[in-house]
Amino acid sequence: MKNSFFILLFFFLARTYASAQNVVSFTGESILASTQMEVWVDSSSQANFTQARQAFQEGSFFPGSLDFDYVKYPVWVKLKIHNQSPYADLFVVFENPLIDSIAYFTDTTHNVPEDYNYFGEGFASYKNFGTFQRFPLHIINQGTKTIYFKVSGTEQMILPVKIYTESEALSMNNTRDLIYGAFMGVVFVMLLYNLFVFIATKDENYLYYVYYILFIGLGQITLSGHLFSLVLGNYPTVVKYSIVVLPSLSGIFAVIFIKKFLSAKVFEPTIDKWLTVVAISYGLAGIVRLLGYDQISGRMMDSIGLPGSIIVFILAFRVLNKGFSSAKYFIGAWSIFITGVVFFVFRNLGILPFNWLTTYTLPIGAALEGSLLSFALADKINTLQKQKQEKEKEALMSALENERLIKEQNIILEQKVSEKTADLTKTNTQLVHTLNDLKSTQTKLIEQEKMATLGQLTAGIAHEINNPINFVTSNVNPLKRDISMLDSLMLRYEELCLEDKPISEKQAEINQLKEDIEYDYLKEEMSFLLKGIEDGAHRTSEIVKGLRIFSRNDEDSIIPADVIEGIESTLVILNNQMGKVKVIRNYSGHLIMDCYPGKLNQVFLNLLSNAIFATQEKYKDTEGGTISISIKVENDFVFISFEDNGTGMSESVQHKIFEPFFTTKPVGQGTGLGMSIVYKTIEMHEGEISIDSELGRGTAIKIKLKSNLRKSI
Numbered sequence: 001m002k003n004s005f006f007i008l009l010f011f012f013l014a015r016t017y018a019s020a021q022n023v024v025s026f027t028g029e030s031i032l033a034s035t036q037m038e039v040w041v042d043s044s045s046q047a048n049f050t051q052a053r054q055a056f057q058e059g060s061f062f063p064g065s066l067d068f069d070y071v072k073y074p075v076w077v078k079l080k081i082h083n084q085s086p087y088a089d090l091f092v093v094f095e096n097p098l099i100d101s102i103a104y105f106t107d108t109t110h111n112v113p114e115d116y117n118y119f120g121e122g123f124a125s126y127k128n129f130g131t132f133q134r135f136p137l138h139i140i141n142q143g144t145k146t147i148y149f150k151v152s153g154t155e156q157m158i159l160p161v162k163i164y165t166e167s168e169a170l171s172m173n174n175t176r177d178l179i180y181g182a183f184m185g186v187v188f189v190m191l192l193y194n195l196f197v198f199i200a201t202k203d204e205n206y207l208y209y210v211y212y213i214l215f216i217g218l219g220q221i222t223l224s225g226h227l228f229s230l231v232l233g234n235y236p237t238v239v240k241y242s243i244v245v246l247p248s249l250s251g252i253f254a255v256i257f258i259k260k261f262l263s264a265k266v267f268e269p270t271i272d273k274w275l276t277v278v279a280i281s282y283g284l285a286g287i288v289r290l291l292g293y294d295q296i297s298g299r300m301m302d303s304i305g306l307p308g309s310i311i312v313f314i315l316a317f318r319v320l321n322k323g324f325s326s327a328k329y330f331i332g333a334w335s336i337f338i339t340g341v342v343f344f345v346f347r348n349l350g351i352l353p354f355n356w357l358t359t360y361t362l363p364i365g366a367a368l369e370g371s372l373l374s375f376a377l378a379d380k381i382n383t384l385q386k387q388k389q390e391k392e393k394e395a396l397m398s399a400l401e402n403e404r405l406i407k408e409q410n411i412i413l414e415q416k417v418s419e420k421t422a423d424l425t426k427t428n429t430q431l432v433h434t435l436n437d438l439k440s441t442q443t444k445l446i447e448q449e450k451m452a453t454l455g456q457l458t459a460g461i462a463h464e465i466n467n468p469i470n471f472v473t474s475n476v477n478p479l480k481r482d483i484s485m486l487d488s489l490m491l492r493y494e495e496l497c498l499e500d501k502p503i504s505e506k507q508a509e510i511n512q513l514k515e516d517i518e519y520d521y522l523k524e525e526m527s528f529l530l531k532g533i534e535d536g537a538h539r540t541s542e543i544v545k546g547l548r549i550f551s552r553n554d555e556d557s558i559i560p561a562d563v564i565e566g567i568e569s570t571l572v573i574l575n576n577q578m579g580k581v582k583v584i585r586n587y588s589g590h591l592i593m594d595c596y597p598g599k600l601n602q603v604f605l606n607l608l609s610n611a612i613f614a615t616q617e618k619y620k621d622t623e624g625g626t627i628s629i630s631i632k633v634e635n636d637f638v639f640i641s642f643e644d645n646g647t648g649m650s651e652s653v654q655h656k657i658f659e660p661f662f663t664t665k666p667v668g669q670g671t672g673l674g675m676s677i678v679y680k681t682i683e684m685h686e687g688e689i690s691i692d693s694e695l696g697r698g699t700a701i702k703i704k705l706k707s708n709l710r711k712s713i
Helices: 002-017 049-057 166-201 204-223 226-231 236-261 269-290 294-321 327-349 356-498 503-516 519-550 563-573 597-619 651-656 674-684
Strands: 024-026 038-041 075-083 089-094 101-106 115-118 133-138 144-152 161-165 559-562 582-586 592-595 626-634 637-644 688-694 698-706
Touching (some): 038 049, 075 089, 089 144, 101 133, 115 133, 204 236, 204 356, 236 269, 236 294, 269 294, 356 503, 559 597, 563 592, 563 626, 592 597, 592 698
Parallel strands (some): 024 075
Antiparallel strands (some): 038 075, 089 133, 626 637, 688 698
């Protein structure tokens, strides 16, 4: 929209200008011809030289200018030069290294240019080496020649067209290279110096300054064309991206350095946030350039500079007013840099003349700014050191005063310490007695828990033993009766042997006696009764064996013991409490490991008792309750798991389950020490215990123990 308006405006102005074309008179000294040339914009982007020359002849041009803003169409330039100097070999120089392409035509050529420079083909394709694109021109003394140029570019179209003699052109190029070489030398020296200072002091201000000065230097030589001519001549695409990306990085690190140096977050938090927005805007401009939107990225950079500079000035003056003296160096450095930028912009707008000062004011201002900022950093470090010394002096005086007070207080304190020592000795004695009492109480509570557990088991064990004993005693009387009947039969055998009767009669009587006492049935009954007595005795023996294993008296020593045998003995003792609860065993054989067997059996008893209680609470006298016991060995560890499908526990109960005296059982059914003893015992074995429970679905308790505990102790 802006470009179209620009073209239409100058098209109407050209009607009055066409009747009197300007002629550039060259007298031997370099001359800026930008305002004396004629310009035609090819809005179709398709016109050849013949069509462009026809447009000039028809008056479709407008007066020349330095700055044409952003023009997306090719710009045709016409120059009519009258040579009044004694030099015939001249140069037309476009002093803008960021132009994409320039094609050179004369009235004697047709549609093929006599010469051209195309940025995209790399620096090696340039016909005349140098950062500026220049074209040779031969005009005899008092001769006149009309030349044409087709200019295209994606950057801001600034056309400072100057005419030089050959020697002046070469001298100008050498001078420019020398100035920018000196500029990069200053940048390099400041960069190395401040990098060394950063390594020595570890002050982040110097690191951010190094980044800032690095990208300032790279940005300047990119805009001057030296990055293209000296470093990246074969990578024009990279250079095109660098035109905005490097200045945007310079802006980002400038903001970071300024925020850090001026302590913006401390002195002016609001301005600090605005500077963050400026840094983000610079970053977005660089990203937009990388995405290929050249004009938009250029506009963004133009729009960020002025408000960003104003914000920085406001911050610097406010910080200076708050007593930060180093800010004056910063204000001086920033003022020089901004002055250079203003001179450069005003030159492009035609407000200031196009001379040596306005041409090189930007690199000179940047070099001076970098130097002054280095001084500002040094002043800040000196200020901080003075403040540190003053604080150390104050701290020393305070320490001396404190030492005096301490000496005075020590005398008083020594007296009080003597008094307190006696009190502490007395208190310590009382605490020792109290601790011993607590240990004694703890031991008694644990023993009470064991006794309570044994008390609950006594009835069940008695019942378990009573069943097989009753089975034995109930079989004794029938067995006596059967033996008595056999005794009677044997006595009659003896009598018949002494009687004088025929054998047949004796045999008949014996058969009758055997039939009377049901001899065959009597043998089967006696065998059955003996088998019952044998089973009862064996069951009693198993119960006694389980009690012996469970109550083994070796709690104070680590010995190899069979863990599975300990669990089975515990199940024997708890058999009377099981009811209809089904026990599922996921183990077999024997598992010998180092442990305190008696204490570990107490753990199994407490966990199984709780599992039986939770399962019976849920299923009452019905079937369905299960307790699963799993054992597996991995490397040097034994993993034991007790899982039930009982009532489960809430999350709050799980958090308290190992606390002493905490119980969920009704009053009189639990002391609250069972799980506390379990935790202490597992801790004694250097093991781990975990609980996974869900209310209404059951509980899983997992234990991890070392199989070779004696080696780790």
